[in-house]
Amino acid sequence: MDDLLADFLTETHEGLAAADAALLRLERTPDDKPTLSEIFRLVHTIKGTCGFLGLSRLERVAHSAENVLGRYRDGVLAVTPAGVTLVLRALDRIKEIVAGLEAAGAEPAGDDAPLVAALDALAEGGQAAAPAEPAPAAVAPDAAPEEPAAPGGAAPPQTIRVSVDVLEDLMTLVSELVLTRNQLMQLARARDDGAWSVPLQRLSHITSDLQDGVMKTRMQPIGNAWAKLPRLVRDLGMELGKRIDLQMRGADTELDRQVLELIKDPLTHMVRNSADHGLEMPEERRRAGKPETGRITLNAFHEGGHILIEIGDDGKGLGTERIRQKAVAQGLASEAEVAAMAERDVHRFIFRAGFSTAAAITAVSGRGVGMDVVKTNVERIGGTIDVRSTEGRGTTFVIKIPLTLAIVSALIVEAGGERFAIPQIGVQELVRVGGASGARMERIKGAPVLRLRDRLLPLVSLAGILGIEDGPPAEDGFVVVTQIGAAVFGIVVDRLFDTEEIVVKPVAPILRHIGMFSGNTILGDGSVIMILDPNGIARATGVAAEGGEDQASTGPAGAGRSSADKAALLLFRAGDATPKAVPLGLVSRLDDIPAARIEMTGGVPVVQYRGSLMPLVSISGAGPDAEGRGSQTVLVFTEGERSMGLMVDAILDVVEERLEIQPGPARAGYLGSAVVAGRVTDVVDTAWWLAQGGEDWFRPAAKPGGKRRLLVVEDSLFFRELVVPALAATGFEVVAVDSPAAALGLRDAGEMFDAILSDIEMPGMDGFAFARAVRAEGPWRDLPLVALTGRTDAEAVERGRQAGFTDYVAKYEREALLGALQQCLSALAA
Amino acid sequence: MQIQTGLAAATESDLFLTITVAEQPCGVPVLAVRDVLGPQAIARIPLAPPEVAGGLNLRGRIVTAIDLRRRLGLPDRAPGAAPMSVVVDHGGVLYSLLADEVGEVVPLHGADAAPNPPTLDPLWREVSRGVHRQDGRLLVVLDVARVLDIGGGVP
Numbered sequence: 001m002d003d004l005l006a007d008f009l010t011e012t013h014e015g016l017a018a019a020d021a022a023l024l025r026l027e028r029t030p031d032d033k034p035t036l037s038e039i040f041r042l043v044h045t046i047k048g049t050c051g052f053l054g055l056s057r058l059e060r061v062a063h064s065a066e067n068v069l070g071r072y073r074d075g076v077l078a079v080t081p082a083g084v085t086l087v088l089r090a091l092d093r094i095k096e097i098v099a100g101l102e103a104a105g106a107e108p109a110g111d112d113a114p115l116v117a118a119l120d121a122l123a124e125g126g127q128a129a130a131p132a133e134p135a136p137a138a139v140a141p142d143a144a145p146e147e148p149a150a151p152g153g154a155a156p157p158q159t160i161r162v163s164v165d166v167l168e169d170l171m172t173l174v175s176e177l178v179l180t181r182n183q184l185m186q187l188a189r190a191r192d193d194g195a196w197s198v199p200l201q202r203l204s205h206i207t208s209d210l211q212d213g214v215m216k217t218r219m220q221p222i223g224n225a226w227a228k229l230p231r232l233v234r235d236l237g238m239e240l241g242k243r244i245d246l247q248m249r250g251a252d253t254e255l256d257r258q259v260l261e262l263i264k265d266p267l268t269h270m271v272r273n274s275a276d277h278g279l280e281m282p283e284e285r286r287r288a289g290k291p292e293t294g295r296i297t298l299n300a301f302h303e304g305g306h307i308l309i310e311i312g313d314d315g316k317g318l319g320t321e322r323i324r325q326k327a328v329a330q331g332l333a334s335e336a337e338v339a340a341m342a343e344r345d346v347h348r349f350i351f352r353a354g355f356s357t358a359a360a361i362t363a364v365s366g367r368g369v370g371m372d373v374v375k376t377n378v379e380r381i382g383g384t385i386d387v388r389s390t391e392g393r394g395t396t397f398v399i400k401i402p403l404t405l406a407i408v409s410a411l412i413v414e415a416g417g418e419r420f421a422i423p424q425i426g427v428q429e430l431v432r433v434g435g436a437s438g439a440r441m442e443r444i445k446g447a448p449v450l451r452l453r454d455r456l457l458p459l460v461s462l463a464g465i466l467g468i469e470d471g472p473p474a475e476d477g478f479v480v481v482t483q484i485g486a487a488v489f490g491i492v493v494d495r496l497f498d499t500e501e502i503v504v505k506p507v508a509p510i511l512r513h514i515g516m517f518s519g520n521t522i523l524g525d526g527s528v529i530m531i532l533d534p535n536g537i538a539r540a541t542g543v544a545a546e547g548g549e550d551q552a553s554t555g556p557a558g559a560g561r562s563s564a565d566k567a568a569l570l571l572f573r574a575g576d577a578t579p580k581a582v583p584l585g586l587v588s589r590l591d592d593i594p595a596a597r598i599e600m601t602g603g604v605p606v607v608q609y610r611g612s613l614m615p616l617v618s619i620s621g622a623g624p625d626a627e628g629r630g631s632q633t634v635l636v637f638t639e640g641e642r643s644m645g646l647m648v649d650a651i652l653d654v655v656e657e658r659l660e661i662q663p664g665p666a667r668a669g670y671l672g673s674a675v676v677a678g679r680v681t682d683v684v685d686t687a688w689w690l691a692q693g694g695e696d697w698f699r700p701a702a703k704p705g706g707k708r709r710l711l712v713v714e715d716s717l718f719f720r721e722l723v724v725p726a727l728a729a730t731g732f733e734v735v736a737v738d739s740p741a742a743a744l745g746l747r748d749a750g751e752m753f754d755a756i757l758s759d760i761e762m763p764g765m766d767g768f769a770f771a772r773a774v775r776a777e778g779p780w781r782d783l784p785l786v787a788l789t790g791r792t793d794a795e796a797v798e799r800g801r802q803a804g805f806t807d808y809v810a811k812y813e814r815e816a817l818l819g820a821l822q823q824c825l826s827a828l829a830a
Numbered sequence: 831m832q833i834q835t836g837l838a839a840a841t842e843s844d845l846f847l848t849i850t851v852a853e854q855p856c857g858v859p860v861l862a863v864r865d866v867l868g869p870q871a872i873a874r875i876p877l878a879p880p881e882v883a884g885g886l887n888l889r890g891r892i893v894t895a896i897d898l899r900r901r902l903g904l905p906d907r908a909p910g911a912a913p914m915s916v917v918v919d920h921g922g923v924l925y926s927l928l929a930d931e932v933g934e935v936v937p938l939h940g941a942d943a944a945p946n947p948p949t950l951d952p953l954w955r956e957v958s959r960g961v962h963r964q965d966g967r968l969l970v971v972l973d974v975a976r977v978l979d980i981g982g983g984v985p
Binding site: 176179180416418466467468505507508509510511514516520521522526527528529530 | 871873874875876877878879882884885886887890892894921923925978980
């Protein structure tokens with residue numbers, strides 16, 4: 001291909017892209033003269049050049065399109081959507097021919113007569129008033145004075161074209177330079193030689209600047225990846241009969257061109273999805289009280305070394321029920337599991353392979369290759385994707401991707417005697433465990449967990465999953481708290497080093513099947529280390545499987561906070577085969593007590609425990625160590641100074657479940673049964689068993705003379721079942737209702753109580769509103785009102801006081817609750 | 831200078847680098863060889879196939895090391911014995927073949943070649959391009975692509 005043709009092709013590509021965008025602008029504002037002139041000029045330039053190069057097909061199509069555009073520009077013909085479509089079709093044809101030209105070096109064969117005829121007819125149709133068709137050559141001079149013809153413009157060029165290969169080579173060289181710099185710096189630090197340090201510092205700065213500079217040459221505005229979308233959305237709208245307004249924000253946000261290339265297709269796919277599945281038909285929208293024109297919003301912005309891209313629509317949102325059914329139908333989860341899942345988790349099923357709920361396969365999308373492919377593509381470049389959706393209101397996808405793939409900031413850690421790099425993108429915080437001051441790693445049937453503030457974090461031992469443990473797992477080390485999508489988990493490592501800017505190099509093909517690594521790199525000291533892929537770790541260990549387990553990170557206290565009724569339950573076996581469950585939050589620790597340490601006093605087994613005697617209660621009725629293992633597994637419950645041990649046969653598991661207790665036949669010691677992890681499970685009435693452990697367990701609060709009446713307002717059956725027996729056991733008469741409305745109903749019915757306990761987060765009227773309603777009027781306005789909640793931070797307490805609560809107590813803190821009750825009741829009596 | 835005379839007489843494609851793996855002389859086509867290194871610090875790669883000894887740093891490039899003893903089903907090297915690295919290029923990616931000793935570059939002539947004896951261990955038959963008689967020894971010519979065809983990934 002000769003240079004002249006190559007130049008023509010490059011130029012034509014640019015011209016066509018600009019013409020596309022300009023035409024769409026024209027459709028919205030038909031009388032926009034400058035835009036019209038611009039399009040005319042672009043097409044005219046193409047026509048002129050192909051005439052010169054002897055490209056006859058191109059010339060004919062461009063000529064006819066130019067005629068129509070000339071009429072538009074002169075105002076002889078009105079701009080109509082049909083006309084614009086025709087011109088766009090002509091531009092498409094030009095693109096086709098150009099593509100053929102590029103591939104073969106000559107114009108491909110083809111018949112343009114119908115298109116040319118249609119264009120000519122359009123031009124003719126509008127020229128009823130015009131006497132004769134002006135020769136295109138005569139029109140051209142009109143356009144010329146406004147701006148000189150594009151090629152060979154007078155202004156000196158501000159940009160030059162550089163081949164991508166050159167930039168790639170530069171990047172590779174800079175990467176090597178960064179590595180060498182790091183190596184030199186490390187040597188210099190070890191030597192502490194003053195003469196070297198100054199020039200080395202300088203070299204270091206220059207290297208950093210050079211790295212920034214070269215990175216900049218690779219940066220492109222994300223708008224480049226969006227350029228084709230307005231046209232795509234317009235065509236889709238026409239095809240589907242929908243009105244769509246595409247809004248793009250942050251188009252000038254820059255990112256590495258390599259990332260840009262990789263994100264282009266997923267983005268297009270998602271916009272297509274939004275237009276096809278997300279947005280409703282105009283009449284449907286009107287019925288729903290929404291504007292007929294649907295909106296798709298693209299938003300890109302930087303956040304902490306990453307780029308966030310949001311693709312949102314104001315359409316019908318994800319059909320949570322449909323996804324639930326589909327998930328069950330596809331065997332991805334059981335009915336009980338999906339029923340217990342939060343909406344967000346249900347929505348995440350759409351990222352599963354082959355998951356499509358589209359009722360019909362349309363030409364646009366819905367072929368079952370969908371979001372899973374998008375997710376895979378996003379993850380391949382070290383990014384994450386999540387979805388937010390409200391039924392009837394719309395869906396928003398959020399993609400988080402690194403700015404560049406070549407150099408990333410990573411945390412260097414050590415596990416099993418080897419060093420690894422963890423990219424900073426997912427790292428949330430670092431926690432020290434073990435040692436004198438650190439948090440304690442706990443184990444539930446071998447599975448390590450960490451209580452971090454109000455969350456229960458599942459832990460993954462890095463040495464464990466990589467199969468490089470040297471000895472039994474250590475109790476002290478560091479936890480790298482990592483977030484993948486909405487799931488948070490901890491990676492346990494032995495040591496932490498610095499964070500370093502590392503150059504990501506792909507792993508050798510023979511190692512690609514190992515999903516745990518996203519690449520490898522060379523550190524400053526010259527050693528080769530592997531870069532971990534947190535997505536791979538999450539996948540391999542199941543800590544962040546799409547769907548059910550995500551909420552597993554919310555601990556017992558978090559259940560109150562989210563009010564989602566989910567609670568971490570400890571499953572164990574005792575006596576019969578039916579698994580038994582107890583809220584994990586109530587258990588202070590698990591112990592395996594050697595049988596030899598268990599003594600009998602007054603017919604009750606006891607064990608010396610932290611300087612005092614701890615009674616052991618058998619749940620099955622059998623004595624200690626009935627199985628003759630030489631030790632007894634015990635759940636230890638502690639309250640203040642007192643501890644009590646519940647003897648069980650075996651710990652089974654810890655699960656996160658929404659508990660629906662079926663009351664069933666009354667059995668002392670059980671609240672009823674529930675389906676937990678797919679099995680019928682007895683839910684243990686902890687308060688009853690605690691009472692067996694010692695007569696005086698609840699006595700301090702049982703004293704306030706006479707039977708006091710308490711009202712408990714709590715939407716969660718589970719917590720009602722938990723709190724009511726505990727309070728009843730201490731001598732209160734307890735009435736429990738499931739909503740503030742029901743409580744106010746009792747007030748209006750003339751019921752009277754000594755005190756009210758209320759949850760804060762409840763659907764409909766919340767605890768604050770309830771407190772204000774109680775305080776506002778009626779016979780209950782002076783009653784003690786205790787808030788029962790998962791959140792006891794100062795701000796929440798203050799809000800509670802302002803709403804009219806007398807006191808604020810955390811759920812599960814039985815002693816605090818009883819203390820608070822006693823205090824307000826005695827204050828009342830005084 | 832036997833090598834010199836040999837080199838003069840042979841075209842490049844007939845030249846082989848001789849290496850020894852657990853006493854067994856082997857040959858690697860010189861055209862594939864990019865570098866020969868002495869003992870290197872090799873970083874272990876967890877979860878990698880057993881034949882993969884780890885990664886090493888060759889002047890800023892990461893080279894994946896393949897332990898030929900493991901690859902050829904031979905007993906492991908005695909602890910403390912450091913292997914030599916024969917760096918080969920395969921599809922633009924560098925691999926290091928770990929051998930006990932690296933010998934010299936020799937020309938191998940078709941006349942001395944014999945096909946793989948049918949009794950050869952199947953593992954060896956898979957990676958061998960044939961057997962040559964050289965200075966009274968039998969030398970197995972390794973097919974680099976096959977050597978690098980390790981289960982789990984396509985090289």
